[in-house]
Amino acid sequence: MPVRQLAPKAVREHLADAGGQLLDVREAWEYQLARLPGAIHIPIAELPSRLGELNIREPVIVYCHHGIRSWHAACFLEQNGFTNVGNLAGGIEAWSREIDPQMPRY
Numbered sequence: 599m600p601v602r603q604l605a606p607k608a609v610r611e612h613l614a615d616a617g618g619q620l621l622d623v624r625e626a627w628e629y630q631l632a633r634l635p636g637a638i639h640i641p642i643a644e645l646p647s648r649l650g651e652l653n654i655r656e657p658v659i660v661y662c663h664h665g666i667r668s669w670h671a672a673c674f675l676e677q678n679g680f681t682n683v684g685n686l687a688g689g690i691e692a693w694s695r696e697i698d699p700q701m702p703r704y
Contacts, residue, residue: 601683601684604659604684605692606693606697612657618656618682619658620658622638622662623641623662623668628662631704632694632703633690634690638651642670645671649675652675654680658672658675658684661685661686665687665689668685668689672685
């Protein structure tokens, strides 16, 4: 099953309605610049060894800067038994353009 691509507005609505986990797979320096509230930070390179930090029974929405790394991470989650996974299409860059223009862009 292909990873669901979610527009920023859909992610905002999903988090408000259904909750779930928000996973930031960017590097630490990127996370320090800008992040979404409540996000779990696990850089993509650390995801295999830190997979146990995520609840496999809860929805997971993954994001990065532009949506490429997060798509790879979302595919990895699905390959490891996660069944409700989405990717923030366009990443935090799209979020800052469409949802929160005050968020720093880089």
